[in-house]
Amino acid sequence: MTRGALIVFEGGDRCGKTTQCSKLVEYLQSTGVDTQMWRFPNRSTSIGQSINAYLSEQAHLDDAVVHMLFVANRLEQRTEMLRLLAAGTTLVLDRYSYSGVAYTAAKGVPGLTMEYCKSLEVLLPAADLVVHMAMTPEATAARGGYGQERYEKVEFQKKVMEAFESLRDERWAVIDASGSIDDIHKQVVAVVQPVVERARAGAPLGK
Numbered sequence: 001m002t003r004g005a006l007i008v009f010e011g012g013d014r015c016g017k018t019t020q021c022s023k024l025v026e027y028l029q030s031t032g033v034d035t036q037m038w039r040f041p042n043r044s045t046s047i048g049q050s051i052n053a054y055l056s057e058q059a060h061l062d063d064a065v066v067h068m069l070f071v072a073n074r075l076e077q078r079t080e081m082l083r084l085l086a087a088g089t090t091l092v093l094d095r096y097s098y099s100g101v102a103y104t105a106a107k108g109v110p111g112l113t114m115e116y117c118k119s120l121e122v123l124l125p126a127a128d129l130v131v132h133m134a135m136t137p138e139a140t141a142a143r144g145g146y147g148q149e150r151y152e153k154v155e156f157q158k159k160v161m162e163a164f165e166s167l168r169d170e171r172w173a174v175i176d177a178s179g180s181i182d183d184i185h186k187q188v189v190a191v192v193q194p195v196v197e198r199a200r201a202g203a204p205l206g207k
């Protein structure tokens with residue numbers, strides 16, 4: 001039974017993930033792969049609106065509570081995600097559980113450890129591939145629009161980067177996000193294609 005692949009883009013703020021996700025989706029669709037792009041957090045739901053208020057610093061929420069909102073925002077898409085993957089649609093996600101673990105653990109709040117954060121993601125399918133768009137926080141900070149949202153601070157982004165590095169395993173591909181858009185896109189296509197093939201051939205979805 002053929003299924004879609006779950007491809008996730010992760011990285012610090014302003015690293016160019018959204019641009020690369022869109023280009024990848026366009027590319028896959030042009031080669032006949034049924035593909036959808038999703039973003040997390042999904043700011044359109046009522047939980048997502050609370051998250052948006054928090055990120056834009058219009059609302060102040062306890063760190064544990066806002067973490068639960070991010071988790072719930074992923075879980076509210078779970079059934080649809082599983083349905084689409086099983087129906088053969090490849091999903092390209094702009095952030096997912098790995099951001100959840102990295103950003104919350106980077107806060108260093110007692111109790112909100114990496115292990116605790118990981119435990120809250122177990123109901124969600126694992127990515128077939130995590131594309132880590134790696135770039136130094138100093139370099140992303142020089143990009144337009146930086147600093148508009150809560151987590152866009154160089155010291156914090158350094159901790160997020162370290163957290164992502166400690167989450168890496170054999171399903172991760174690390175790409176230098178400081179290159180040109182077209183160069184990065186070529187590298188992305190090269191790592192994604194075999195993963196889409198394996199999913200199509202029936203490789204089981206991870207947990």
Ligand code: DGP
Nearest residue numbers: 013041070071095099100101103104151
């Ligand atoms: P954007 O990707 O630009 O829509 O920004 C979303 C922000 O939210 C970004 O700074 C990463 C952060 N984020 C994403 N998921 C989580 C999560 O589960 N927990 C926390 N604390 N932050 C998250």
Ligand code: NA
Nearest residue numbers: 013014149152
């Ligand atoms: Na952001």
Ligand code: NA
Nearest residue numbers: 014017018094
């Ligand atoms: Na983005």
